[in-house]
Structure formats: C-alpha cells, structure tokens
Amino acid sequence: MSATVERTALRWDYAPAPESRDAARIAPSYDLFIGGEFVAPRDGRRAPTVNPATEEKLAEIAFAGPGDVERAIEGRPRGRLRSGRGLPALERGKYLFRIARLIQERARELAVVESLDGGKPIRESRDVDIPAWPPRTSSPTRGGPTRSAMRWAAGSGARAASLGQIIPWNFPLLMAAWKLGPALACGNTAILKPAETTPLTSLLLAEICQEAELPEGVVNIVTGDGTAGAALVRAEGIDKDRVHRLDRRRQGHPARAGRPPHLLTLELGGKSANIVFEDAALDQAVEGIIEGIFFNQGHVCCAGSRLLLQESVADEVLRKLWERMERLRVGDPLDKNTDVGAINSREQLDRIEALVAEGEREGADAALDLLRAARRRVLVPSDAVHRRRAGEPDRGRGDLRPGRLGHHVPLARRGDRARQQLGLRAGRRRVDRQRLQGVRGRFRAAGRRRVGRTPTTASTRRPRSAATRRAASAARAAQSGLLPYVELA
Amino acid sequence: MSRTLVPVSRVRVEERAATLGKRSIKNEAKRQGILLATSMIDLTTLEGADTPGKVRHLCAKAVCPDASRPEIPSVAAVCVYPSLVGVAREAVHGTGVAVASVSTGFPSGQTSLGIKLDETREAVAAGATEIDMVISRDAYLSGDDARVAHEIAAVKEACGDAHLKVILETSEMPTYAHVRHASQLAIDAGADWIKTSTGKKPPGATPGVVLVMLETVRDHAWKTGQIIGVKAGRRRLDHQGGDAHARAGQGDAGRRGADAGALPHRRLLAAQRPADAVRQARRRPLRARRGLLEGVRP
Numbered sequence: 001m002s003a004t005v006e007r008t009a010l011r012w013d014y015a016p017a018p019e020s021r022d023a024a025r026i027a028p029s030y031d032l033f034i035g036g037e038f039v040a041p042r043d044g045r046r047a048p049t050v051n052p053a054t055e056e057k058l059a060e061i062a063f064a065g066p067g068d069v070e071r072a073i074e075g076r077p078r079g080r081l082r083s084g085r086g087l088p089a090l091e092r093g094k095y096l097f098r099i100a101r102l103i104q105e106r107a108r109e110l111a112v113v114e115s116l117d118g119g120k121p122i123r124e125s126r127d128v129d130i131p132a133w134p135p136r137t138s139s140p141t142r143g144g145p146t147r148s149a150m151r152w153a154a155g156s157g158a159r160a161a162s163l164g165q166i167i168p169w170n171f172p173l174l175m176a177a178w179k180l181g182p183a184l185a186c187g188n189t190a191i192l193k194p195a196e197t198t199p200l201t202s203l204l205l206a207e208i209c210q211e212a213e214l215p216e217g218v219v220n221i222v223t224g225d226g227t228a229g230a231a232l233v234r235a236e237g238i239d240k241d242r243v244h245r246l247d248r249r250r251q252g253h254p255a256r257a258g259r260p261p262h263l264l265t266l267e268l269g270g271k272s273a274n275i276v277f278e279d280a281a282l283d284q285a286v287e288g289i290i291e292g293i294f295f296n297q298g299h300v301c302c303a304g305s306r307l308l309l310q311e312s313v314a315d316e317v318l319r320k321l322w323e324r325m326e327r328l329r330v331g332d333p334l335d336k337n338t339d340v341g342a343i344n345s346r347e348q349l350d351r352i353e354a355l356v357a358e359g360e361r362e363g364a365d366a367a368l369d370l371l372r373a374a375r376r377r378v379l380v381p382s383d384a385v386h387r388r389r390a391g392e393p394d395r396g397r398g399d400l401r402p403g404r405l406g407h408h409v410p411l412a413r414r415g416d417r418a419r420q421q422l423g424l425r426a427g428r429r430r431v432d433r434q435r436l437q438g439v440r441g442r443f444r445a446a447g448r449r450r451v452g453r454t455p456t457t458a459s460t461r462r463p464r465s466a467a468t469r470r471a472a473s474a475a476r477a478a479q480s481g482l483l484p485y486v487e488l489a
Numbered sequence: 490m491s492r493t494l495v496p497v498s499r500v501r502v503e504e505r506a507a508t509l510g511k512r513s514i515k516n517e518a519k520r521q522g523i524l525l526a527t528s529m530i531d532l533t534t535l536e537g538a539d540t541p542g543k544v545r546h547l548c549a550k551a552v553c554p555d556a557s558r559p560e561i562p563s564v565a566a567v568c569v570y571p572s573l574v575g576v577a578r579e580a581v582h583g584t585g586v587a588v589a590s591v592s593t594g595f596p597s598g599q600t601s602l603g604i605k606l607d608e609t610r611e612a613v614a615a616g617a618t619e620i621d622m623v624i625s626r627d628a629y630l631s632g633d634d635a636r637v638a639h640e641i642a643a644v645k646e647a648c649g650d651a652h653l654k655v656i657l658e659t660s661e662m663p664t665y666a667h668v669r670h671a672s673q674l675a676i677d678a679g680a681d682w683i684k685t686s687t688g689k690k691p692p693g694a695t696p697g698v699v700l701v702m703l704e705t706v707r708d709h710a711w712k713t714g715q716i717i718g719v720k721a722g723r724r725r726l727d728h729q730g731g732d733a734h735a736r737a738g739q740g741d742a743g744r745r746g747a748d749a750g751a752l753p754h755r756r757l758l759a760a761q762r763p764a765d766a767v768r769q770a771r772r773r774p775l776r777a778r779r780g781l782l783e784g785v786r787p
Contacts, residue, residue, distance in 0.1 A: 012522055015514070015517050015518035017514075017515045127511075280496065281495075281497050281498040281501070283497070284497065284505075285498075287501045287505050288501065319711070337513055
C-alpha cells in the first residue's frame with residue numbers, strides 16, 4: 001500500500017474554451033446579392049462591418065442606395081415561384097429543404113460568423129440561432145413556421161407577391177430565415193435588408209441560395225444602412241413589407257414615413273414585465289428572469305426588462321437573483337462558456353451607458369455598480385424592480401394596465417386567480433416560462449389579430465394530453481404567423 | 490397528514506442542469522476538475538459477492554487510484570457493507586481515507602427501526618466514520634414525514650461522532666418538489682449529508698436532482714449558516730457533468746461505484762466560497778473544498 005497522498009486544496013474554474021475561427025471564411029468584401037449574383041452597388045458606397053467584441057474589421061460591406069433597391073425590384077421574376085402557374089408547391093418545398101440542408105451543413109461556420117459579427121455568445125449562436133426550417137414541430141429554440149403550416153400555406157392559393165423584408169441586428173440569421181422561409185413557401189419573391197451592423201450571415205445565406213440553385217432573383221439581399229431600408233419601404237412595385245426594427249431614432253422609420261404604398265407589417269417590442277407571485281418556484285423563476293433579461297445580452301424585443309415581485313418573496317427573489325447574476329460569465333463571445341457576450345455595436349453601448357448614467361442620477365441602486373464593474377465593452381442590461389403587495393389592484397399608478405406592461409408578460413406562478421384579481425391584460429402571457437417560448441412567440445405574434453387569444457376550434461375541445469394541446473396550439477399559431485403572406489392573395 | 494411542497498419547475502431545473510452540462514472544460518480546468526472529483530469519491534462496493542480480498546483490493550485503489558500518476562489524490566472514502574467495515578478499516582488505516590458503511594437495511598430500508606439502529610451501532614463500532622442510511626420510503630411515500638424524520642434522528646444518535654449521510658432514493662420520487670421536500674426533511678432531522686440514491690435503481694443521481702438538492706442546501710445555509718454536504722450517489726457523471734452511462738446506453742449505474750479509471754465526481758458538495766472551503770477542509774478532511782456545480786453556493 002502506498003503512502004498517504006496529501007490532500008491539497010484544489011482550486012477550480014473554467015479554462016478558456018474559444019471556438020475556432022477557422023470555420024469562418026469571411027471574404028474581404030461583399031457585394032449586393034441581386035438577381036442571383038453578387039453585384040457592386042451603383043454609387044459605390046461601402047463600409048466596414050466590425051466584430052463588436054474587439055472592433056476589429058471583418059469585411060467591407062456594400063451599401064445599397066435607392067438605385068440598387070430599384071434594380072432588385074425590377075429584376076425579380078414576378079410570379080416565377082407562383083403557386084399553380086409558376087413553380088408548383090412541391091418544387092418550392094424542394095428548394096426550401098435544399099437550403100435547410102445547406103444551412104445545417106454550414107451550421108458551425110454560420111454560428112461562428114454570427115458571433116463574430118454580432119457579439120452573441122457562441123453558446124447561443126450555436127444552439128439557438130441556426131435555423132432549421134421548416135421544422136417538423138415548432139421546437140422551442142428553432143423558431144419559424146412548421147412544416148405542416150408551410151404545407152397549409154403552400155396549398156392556400158397565395159398569389160406570388162413581392163416582399164420587402166427589413167430585419168434587425170439581434171437575431172440576424174434566425175430572423176432572415178423566419179422571414180424568407182414563409183415567403184418562399186408561399187411562392188413570393190423577397191428583397192431582404194439586414195441590419196448594417198450584422199450583414200454577414202445574410203450574405204452567407206445568399207451564397208447558400210446560390211448553391212441551392214434557387215431561381216435568380218427570388219431572394220435578393222441588399223445590405224446597407226437606413227437609406228436602403230427607407231428606399232425599400234417607399235418603393236413602388238413592392239406588395240408588402242415586413243419591418244422589424246430595434247432602433248427607433250433613425251430617420252425613415254416606416255411608421256413615420258406616412259402611408260406606404262403597400263401592405264406593411266411592423267414587428268415591434270416593448271418593456272415587458274416579469275411578474276413573480278409568492279407561490280412560484282422561486283429558484284426557477286430566477287432562472288426565467290435571468291434568461292429573460294440576459295439572453296442575447298438583453299438584445300431581445302420582448303426581453304423581461306421589468307420585474308414585479310410580490311412583497312412576501314421580494315427579498316428572497318432578489319437575493320437569489322443577485323447571487324445568480326454574479327455567476328453569469330461575461331466575456332469573449334467565442335468562448336463556449338460565455339453567457340453574456342458583447343453589446344452589438346458601439347452605438348448601442350453608448351446608449352446603454354447613457355441610460356445607466358441616467359439611472360444612477362435618478363438613484364437606481366446597486367445593480368448599476370455591478371454593471372459598472374463589468375468590462376466596458378460588455379455591459380449588461382438591467383432589470384427595473386417593482387414590489388407589489390398581494391392582491392393590490394394598483395389602479396392608482398396603473399402599472400398593470402395594458403400598454404404599461406409591454407406586449408409580452410411572463411408570470412412565475414402556478415395559478416390563475418391572482419392574475420384575474422390584478423386584471424392583468426397583455427398581448428402575450430406566459431406562465432413559468434420566459435425566453436424559450438418567447439422567441440418562438442415572436443413569429444406567431446406577428447399574425448395574431450386578437451391579442452392573447454387563440455382561436456378555438458371544435459377539435460381543441462376534445463380532452464387531450466398537454467403535449468398534444470401544445471402541439472395543436474403551436475400549429476395554429478404557426479399558421480397565423482403565415483397569414484400575412486397568404487392574405488396577399 | 491398533509492404536507493406542503495415547495496414548488497419546483499421541472500422544465501427549468503432540467504434546462505439549467507443541461508446548460509451546465511454543456512460547459513466546455515478543457516486543459517488545466519479539466520485536469521483540476523478530475524483531481525477534485527477524484528478526491529470527492531466514495532469508492533464503493535456493495536455486492537453479495539464482496540469478499541475481504543475484494544475489499545482490500547478496493548482499499549488499495551482508494552488510497553492510490555493510479556500508481557503511475559502520483560498527482561492523483563486519494564479518494565475521500567471507501568464504502569462497504571457493515572460486515573466488511575473491519576477489513577476496510579484495517580486496509581486504509583493511517584492513509585486519511587475514511588471508511589463509510591451503508592446501514593439501515595440498505596438498499597430497501599424495509600426492516601424494523603431496532604435492527605436499523607443495531608446495524609448502525611455495529612458499523613460504527615467496527616470503525617466506520619461515515620454512515621450511509623436509507624430513508625424509509627414506505628413511510629415517505631405514504632405521507633408519514635414524522636416517521637421518516639424520527640428514524641433519521643434516531644440513526645443520527647446511534648452514529649455518535651460518525652457522519653450521517655441520508656439517502657433519499659430520488660429515483661423513487663415522483664417530482665422534483667418531493668426531492669426538495671425530502672432534502673429539507675432530512676436536513677431538519679439532523680443529516681450531515683444528503684445523498685441522492687442507492688445506485689440500485691435507475692436513473693439514480695440525475696443532474697437535475699443534484700441541482701435541486703444543492704439549492705435546498707444553499708437555502709438552508711442562507712437561513713442557518715449550517716452547511717450540509719451533498720453526495721451524488723452511484724451514477725457515474727463524467728467530467729463534464731453529463732451522464733456517461735446514459736451515453737453508453739447502459740441501464741445499470743456504476744456497479745463498482747467509481748472505478749478509479751473513470752474518475753467521476755462522486756461527492757458533490759454544496760459549493761462554498763474559497764475561504765470558507767479552506768477553513769472547512771482543515772476542520773474536516775472529507776468536507777469538500779468546492780462544489781463542481783457552479784450556480785449554487787451558501
């Protein structure tokens with residue numbers, strides 16, 4: 001028997017585990033993707049896109065002007081993917097699956113590029129941002145309409161229409177897929193404008209469309225700033241625009257642009273509130289709050305940026321929340337163990353810092369100390385905290401009135417009674433869940449006519465298992481998300 | 490008798506555990522993690538076929554898990570049936586490795602309290618410094634929390650100075666809320682440690698169960714300052730927190746306890762602040778220095 005091995009006090013922490021950048025093949029410069037090929041912008045404008053974590057330049061991106069948008073509109077094959085007379089639904093489906101397969105093949109590359117260009121932690125770009133459309137079921141993190149919903153849309157006699165689609169910088173690839181998938185399934189052509197800070201994955205998607213031999217001009221990708229977006233929204237010859245904006249200060253916001261000459265769907269966000277009641281599973285409510293506000297650095301349109309706590313559990317929840325926040329790993333977006341990566345752009349960072357400074361002036365508490373201590377470039381957003389006594393109807397201040405809560409309200413609670421007492425109304429409510437259904441919910445919400453209600457059909461009244469009910473509800477919701485495309489007919 | 494369960498959300502527990510399981514542990518972190526995990530193992534044999542020779546062999550492995558790698562520390566303890574405690578005691582004498590013994594009619598616990606207490610006293614008398622008892626699941630599942638608590642308290646008394654680890658057998662519990670409830674019950678009744686499972690029934694110590702137990706322990710420490718140990722029983726977790734057995738598609742969980750070659754982290758402790766941990770380690774060598782699961786600390 002060997003001698004006693006002395007027990008030494010072992011220290012333990014994660015070693016850096018950066019994802020390799022080798023998978024990312026980024027060209028030094030990118031043109032606009034119009035009519036199936038990459039073409040230089042007419043007025044030659046270009047600007048670099050940077051890695052927000054290091055501000056290192058990744059590539060030169062073409063900035064489209066009104067002329068380029070016009071070219072894309074003129075060049076599109078009207079009706080070429082059209083249901084019935086053009087490309088039949090079956091053929092369109094083949095293109096979709098081909099593109100989906102190519103996305104899967106290049107999943108790692110897309111994830112790395114997404115993290116480089118947008119600052120998201122690789123953990124999220126790897127697990128959340130790679131679209132798998134059309135998914136068999138509406139899986140929590142993959143988003144987008146389901147196969148059955150696409151099949152329904154494809155057979156619904158939708159007219160081939162020309163779409164302008166403007167997407168934000170918080171989920172560049174996923175949003176592009178959410179917009180393009182239904183558009184293609186319904187036989188439309190699309191002109192997609194990615195955000196100026198995160199154009200790279202859309203351009204890789206353009207390469208994938210080329211590789212899939214999608215008919216020329218069906219998908220066009222015009223990179224650029226607000227000029228291109230404004231041109232797209234105002235353009236003649238577009239049947240519909242889907243605009244998803246995070247930046248409200250820009251000129252040319254379609255809502256301000258007067259009545260656009262065509263159909264317009266706006267997808268907007270809000271200051272959504274988490275509401276925690278005393279009978280909640282507190283540790284898991286804390287997990288929900290953390291995911292709600294720190295997922296994707298808080299760059300989520302329905303981020304749970306406010307917290308309403310029942311007074312009896314407020315201290316405990318805050319202690320748990322605080323302890324949990326300290327354990328978030330803030331750092332290099334490419335490190336596989338990073339929870340919070342880089343803020344998307346210098347502009348956003350400056351804005352957050354200004355808001356934090358303002359909050360401090362107004363007497364916000366210690367949460368801000370933590371924020372300040374965080375590294376300059378990877379500032380995290382914070383939750384505003386409100387406490388509320390049980391059953392307090394709050395008519396005076398009206399915090400719980402619709403409109404004040406934001407459109408997406410997650411509840412940490414097991415029952416419904418207090419909710420009714422509070423007279424809570426919001427566009428979307430979630431009990432016990434925040435992010436997972438929330439992101440998926442974004443897509444569905446787009447098609448909802450009556451907020452907070454799911455249309456009841458005869459079949460939903462049959463007693464079914466929870467899983468079946470969820471699947472049925474997801475299927476209905478996925479269909480309603482496609483309605484804006486189908487209604488073009 | 491009615492009981493009130495603290496709600497626990499299954500979906501979120503499992504999500505959180507899965508996120509932790511996806512962490513990348515590389516290089517120095519991996520090396521340190523393996524050493525730390527090894528030092529927390531109760532190397533175990535609990536078979537009808539256990540012989541003095543097999544136990545001595547196990548003890549040699551416990552003291553020196555790998556002769557070709559002297560940097561690998563001894564495990565924390567060997568764990569055997571009461572009848573073999575004497576053999577194990579002799580084999581590890583003076584090495585710092587503790588002797589643990591299962592007791593109270595392990596693994597089913599279906600015997601009378603008198604026999605459970607006698608078995609415990611016998612094991613302690615033979616030199617066991619740690620006792621792994623099973624709770625009476627018949628009592629727990631029929632809602633008799635008072636009997637469960639009474640038995641734990643009685644066995645604790647029979648243990649004397651020996652550490653008491655209370656095995657909840659979470660595999661037989663319907664929900665995480667019960668895991669939490671039973672953990673708190675055992676802690677309040679005097680457990681020094683709470684342990685997930687006997688290892689005789691799948692799925693054993695799942696990451697979610699361990700997480701809920703750690704959260705219970707942390708809340709208890711916040712309230713009272715007392716730190717309770719957590720032991721993940723008899724299911725091999727690989728060094729990334731995933732489940733080696735599930736991956737290998739094997740139903741049974743680590744018959745031989747921890748094979749030293751596999752180096753699982755067998756003893757997961759309530760994570761502590763490093764300073765506390767060092768203090769704790771000096772006082773009780775078997776107390777863990779730091780938990781492997783982040784996210785939980787008193």
